[in-house]
Amino acid sequence: MTLRLRNLARALPALALGYVVARMFAGDVGGDGTLLDYLAIGTAQGAIYAFVALGYTMVYGVIRLINFAHGEFFMVGAFAGYFVLRDAGIEKLAWPQPWPLVASYAVALVAGALAAALLALLAEALCYRPIRKAGRIAALLTAVGLSLLLQNLARQWPPIGPTQRPWPAPRLWAAAADVPSPADGNYYEIRTFKSPSGESVDREKLVVAKGQRLTPANLQRLEALPGPQVFRKGELSPALVDRSIVLMLGLSTLVLWFLVQRTKTGKAMRAVSEDHAAARLMGVNVNRVIAATFFLGAFLAGLGGVAFCAKYGQVDPLSGFMPGLKAFIAAVVGGIGSIPGAVVGGLFLGVSENLFAAYVSTEWKDALAFVLLVAVLLSKPTGLLGRPYREKI
């Protein structure tokens, strides 16, 4: 009987999740404040938490370190995506719409993930590896220091700076001759100016507003330029981003599961997680396994960072802080060290936060995560899906 109840307790949320996701993909989730809407919003947000939580949980599983800098890997990934999206001009590809749009988003995701992952490799080699033998508190403080360092470096480094930046709208480039008349949207060109200090600065300049006609003089001037000459600002719809996030989470979880359960590296990871020395005695290069874990975790954080900032339309050096903290809570709630736990914890936190904000109180929303955290820690310290409580010191 109890067994049945437990199965039911597992099956019901899974079914509900499946239903919500199905409705999301069917595209009939509107913004009119029904329960389904909040569930969908929560699921998308929770999926981002889950992305980040996966990295926390993997690193914790392997070296028992709460990697506080994980949220900053997320932020760095987001900025890498931002720069690629802003500067690479992938949209100039002569593909039909919306493929340049999708391609630029995909490239931003990959760039963000790789940047975060490479940063994590560097951080692991320079900070975490030397500190590993010095004890848990030293390692944890190092992680905190790294988090502060990255955050503040981003704030001080001129190309990033402390201010919030709008997420760049992908540019849909076209040849001036192809602009319909009257124009079907605002069209811009890039003009290079000399700034007072002598550097050349690129600015967007409106060429023709929606509904207007391109003047022949302009057309002639523009056509003299090489390549596509004018662009429209494209937009990835939030619903599309949400769907992509849920899809990516599903795929990543499957891939991770396969990696950890079915491959040699995964086996080595699980072995290292249990006993470094014994794994080493079997010929496992423990340092390399740990580096791989950081790489994978940060890769996912980078994906999450780009998706998060694309969804909310802005990015800044503190972008990683709250999602990082929440994802950390999600990882603990789900059971730190457990991969399915991270996913369940993330979705659970995202959904309950949004339901709470919708039906109870927005001011206390941030407290909810922490209260949930304490409640779970006290009733089941190893989390919803964690292994039995066993502290290794």
Add this chain to the structure above:
Amino acid sequence: MLTLASEFQFSFLWLGEVAVGVVLYATLAASLNMVTGFGGMFSLGHHGFFAVGAYAAGWCATVMPAVEAGTPGALGVFLLSAAVAVLFAAAAGLLVGVPCLRLRGDYLAIATLAFGEIVRIVIQNTPALGGSLELNVPRLLMRPRGLEEVGDFRALFLGVGVVMLGLTLVVLRNVVRSAHGRAVVAVREDEIASELLGVPVTRYTVRAFVLGAAFAGLAGWFYAHYSGSIAPANFDMLVGIKILLIVVLGGLGSLTGTVLSAVVLVGIERLLLAGVFGEDAKRWMQVEYALVLILVMLLRPNGILGNRELSDFFRRRPAKGGVR
């Protein structure tokens, strides 16, 4: 390599402010050392008790009938608010300690971190405490108007702070040397063994935790009155991290080391902040502070003195504790 910038004017006033900062953080760190260093309980939420103490003292001072600063009545309120701060912080310590101390290691650290954040969010959402804005704490010891008296004001609070720190250190030292303290250390060394030997583990760890919380509350009282206005932003996680950093650099379990490392770390921070190393260094200060944190951990993960006291170096007797 570093050139002293010309804008920085050394003054005793500045030094006084730095000294007050040192005393404040040394008290906080000593109280955390009771929990983490002696008790072996790893807390990331100590700033929560600091906040509880500060807000309890500030609230107490605002709800009391208005008194003329500098009068005996005001002194009474000043001391009463100290008692209230300590009481509230200790109560919070008990409230957090009893359920949470069943947890160990990272799990305890996470739970205390959550506590620190919850305190901040509760304050932010409580209008009586100023919400996310400031809570102004009336001046009790000196009339607030004369800005020319600012030197005296700092000297006065430096005096109060030194007394507070002295009291904290003496009490903690005595507690550590008492049977209770030895029990706490025994618990740190090996919980299961001490349980088997009949040490009531939970009771002792809770006591150590509550004591640490109480002294953090006292530091909060001091801070509230010294700064004259407090806001939730003064009690974020970074404060907790700074306290923990001082404890670790000072050496887990070493009280003199804690004071020494408070001098070093607060000193570095204030020198950077004052622009002693130039404007660039000041602008990059947060980055430098983070770098210092990482370097300290990489180079001296067991603290300046390890878990020894300063006096151990003069007395030439074997250090207590051992390699851990």
Add this chain to the structure above:
Amino acid sequence: MLVVEDLVVAYGAVEALHGVTLEVKAGEIVTLVGANGAGKTTTLRAVSGMVAPRAGRILFEGTSIGGVPSHRLVRRGLCHVPEGRRIFTALTVRENLELGAYTVRGHAEVATRLERVLALFPRLSERIAQPGGTLSGGEQQMLAIGRALMVRPRLLLLDEPSLGLAPLLVQEIFREIVRINRDEGVTILLVEQNAHLALSTAHRGYVLETGEIVLADDAKRLLEDPQVKAAYLGAG
């Protein structure tokens, strides 16, 4: 095959080995006996690269291996079964064994080795899908040894394979050890509390006392040695 010369190992300020010299020739079973805390485990740990020696030389097949990390030594054919088994409790028996062949490329090779080990320890094949943590102590010891055999080592370091096992199982394990040595040609350096059993299994033996070798001889002669008898064999 293995030469250890004047090996000094220290944990912090505490010196555990004060200059240990010993040799293991190819094809031998050599045992290291000594009281608790004598430094037997430390010797093995130094040989397998788990602790760095402070002084002295360790030669494996003629080349110095001081300071080479353990995972590299495994590739060279040196495998260490540590004290207390240390199998991976969350991994299944099969996964534990497969991890032993971590350095091996090619599924076919892993499969043949797995077959051999399972033939050696039929009990493990009955428990193949079970998590390692659910095995009994003796089964875990078999798994630990089997896992090491998956490496196909040329030199096997065994640290107290009898720890916590029933006498019958100890017999069984030691029979396996002899068979591995004889049939598979694996050279073995064996650390064992049960000096009588160890010396009757081994070809040669060393007696370690507080970090120093005090006796070295044929195992049979050590069994007869009055000093050894008095100190380790429990006979007057």
